[in-house]
Amino acid sequence: MARKSEEERRRDLIAATIREIGASGTLNVTTSQIAKSAGVSPGLAFHYFHDKDTLFLAAMRSILSEYKADVTHALAGARTPEDRVNAIVQASFGMGSFRREAISAWVNFYALALRSEEARRLLYLYQRRLHSNLVFALRPRIAERAPDVARRIGGLIDGLYLRYALDTKMLRPREEAVGEVDGSEGAQHVLRAIAAECTEVHENDDISMADADPAPMAPLAGPQE
Amino acid sequence: MARKSEEERRRDLIAATIREIGASGTLNVTTSQIAKSAGVSPGLAFHYFHDKDTLFLAAMRSILSEYKADVTHALAGARTPEDRVNAIVQASFGMGSFRREAISAWVNFYALALRSEEARRLLYLYQRRLHSNLVFALRPRIAERAPDVARRIGGLIDGLYLRYALDTKMLRPREEAVGEVDGSEGAQHVLRAIAAECTEVHENDDISMADADPAPMAPLAGPQE
DNA sequence: CGTCATTAATTGACTCGTCAATCAATAACT
DNA sequence: AGTTATTGATTGACGAGTCAATTAATGACG
Numbered sequence: 168m169a170r171k172s173e174e175e176r177r178r179d180l181i182a183a184t185i186r187e188i189g190a191s192g193t194l195n196v197t198t199s200q201i202a203k204s205a206g207v208s209p210g211l212a213f214h215y216f217h218d219k220d221t222l223f224l225a226a227m228r229s230i231l232s233e234y235k236a237d238v239t240h241a242l243a244g245a246r247t248p249e250d251r252v253n254a255i256v257q258a259s260f261g262m263g264s265f266r267r268e269a270i271s272a273w274v275n276f277y278a279l280a281l282r283s284e285e286a287r288r289l290l291y292l293y294q295r296r297l298h299s300n301l302v303f304a305l306r307p308r309i310a311e312r313a314p315d316v317a318r319r320i321g322g323l324i325d326g327l328y329l330r331y332a333l334d335t336k337m338l339r340p341r342e343e344a345v346g347e348v349d350g351s352e353g354a355q356h357v358l359r360a361i362a363a364e365c366t367e368v369h370e371n372d373d374i375s376m377a378d379a380d381p382a383p384m385a386p387l388a389g390p391q392e
Numbered sequence: 393m394a395r396k397s398e399e400e401r402r403r404d405l406i407a408a409t410i411r412e413i414g415a416s417g418t419l420n421v422t423t424s425q426i427a428k429s430a431g432v433s434p435g436l437a438f439h440y441f442h443d444k445d446t447l448f449l450a451a452m453r454s455i456l457s458e459y460k461a462d463v464t465h466a467l468a469g470a471r472t473p474e475d476r477v478n479a480i481v482q483a484s485f486g487m488g489s490f491r492r493e494a495i496s497a498w499v500n501f502y503a504l505a506l507r508s509e510e511a512r513r514l515l516y517l518y519q520r521r522l523h524s525n526l527v528f529a530l531r532p533r534i535a536e537r538a539p540d541v542a543r544r545i546g547g548l549i550d551g552l553y554l555r556y557a558l559d560t561k562m563l564r565p566r567e568e569a570v571g572e573v574d575g576s577e578g579a580q581h582v583l584r585a586i587a588a589e590c591t592e593v594h595e596n597d598d599i600s601m602a603d604a605d606p607a608p609m610a611p612l613a614g615p616q617e
Numbered sequence: 618c619g620t621c622a623t624t625a626a627t628t629g630a631c632t633c634g635t636c637a638a639t640c641a642a643t644a645a646c647t
Numbered sequence: 648a649g650t651t652a653t654t655g656a657t658t659g660a661c662g663a664g665t666c667a668a669t670t671a672a673t674g675a676c677g
Binding site: 321327353 | 515
Binding site: 423435 | 635636637638639640644645646
């Protein structure tokens with residue numbers, strides 16, 4: 168056998184893919200660019216990933232599992248339900264998610280979901296996990312209202328993420344001085360919204376009784392792949 | 393002069409651009425495709441729009457002003473503040489915004505904003521208008537808390553739009569049976585969130601006093617272009 | 618310990634198609 | 648006749664994916 172293990176090479180290529188998507192802000196990245204950034208020849212990318220879309224989907228899985236790891240880590244030290252909510256929100260707006268690379272990847276993956284079944288599936292997986300985590304964290308406070316509220320909070324997280332992520336971009340035309348990007352304001356907003364939802368007197372109940380958590384799975388219990 | 397007026401041609405080409413973006417789900421659409429769809433030769437697209445990015449930005453402006461028109465129209469019949477809030481939400485989740493074309497355009501424009509200053513500016517313009525409208529509609533109910541709440545509601549609208557728009561896509565692999573796509577569940581969620589925010593007792597106030605509506609402009613007062 | 622055969626990773630030149638943008642020619646109008 | 652929209656063939660560049668050749672490792676055998 169030669170130089171590096173398959174696993175290592177795949178990791179390198181995926182990392183390079185994310186790096187290049189981050190640098191260009193597009194999925195219009197040539198395999199040559201990616202290969203060069205990974206320090207290999209263009210042909211090798213096709214050896215390990217059959218085509219470009221496969222490489223993109225692998226990159227997407229990587230971003231998703233990185234986010235999952237962030238959440239899991241943040242959740243590890245949380246004991247109270249409040250802590251749990253905080254952990255989820257902090258992870259979503261933390262440094263990890265606000266790197267230029269991650270932002271670029273997320274936004275472009277949303278667009279990819281329009282034409283790729285698999286991308287859509289992965290995005291859906293992310294949403295289900297987020298929802299599940301939120302329900303688990305919110306149930307002690309608001310019981311059966313949790314699924315309904317969680318759906319809104321999930322949407323709010325995505326929406327505010329998008330806004331602050333693009334705002335960030337707006338303020339940094341050149342990519343110097345990166346790093347201190349900040350999602351904490353977004354996090355604050357989410358926590359406020361949760362406070363509001365938990366305080367409300369609820370005359371009108373669930374919008375969708377249909378999916379009121381049929382199998383209340385533990386947070387992050389789903390298989391990654 | 394020949395066949396059609398400049399304005400008409402531009403309109404045709406912009407419409408064709410949106411149509412093609414909608415059909416493909418990408419900005420990777422050739423000028424030939426667009427031209428063909430508009431019933432003209434490829435060269436003409438470059439005559440009226442200097443290059444492809446210009447055409448995309450024109451398409452984005454078109455989508456934005458269409459949305460603006462929807463909101464304005466919905467707002468026209470609204471007399472009470474409640475009506476105003478409803479109008480904004482209904483427009484955001486209405487038929488106009490949930491056409492395949494519109495969804496595809498919006499999502500791809502978010503991605504475009506990562507690399508185009510101008511796209512970012514346009515998106516920012518949209519956000520400011522939405523915020524402004526929300527503040528105007530919410531102020532009677534919650535006074536000085538309006539700007540803060542409006543920021544969250546704006547984010548929530550974007551986030552839920554994205555979710556339901558992509559869900560929609562998920563359920564319709566083939567583009568037959570389109571049309572009856574539905575954003576009303578998203579709208580319901582937004583109204584719930586607003587109810588929750590308006591009910592809350594507010595111990596802790598604005599997250600950002602800085603921009604507490606320095607010039608309380610009327611809704612949709614800003615110049616379109 | 619060498620040396621050579623075997624196996625597998627890695628290369629990069631190449632193919633074939635595609636596409637943005639141009640421009641000289643033409644058609645439609647006044 | 649003169650003006651202006653419109654055409655579509657063309658160019659030049661570029662990029663995805665292929666493949667035959669090359670290089671590095673492993674180990675078998677002396």
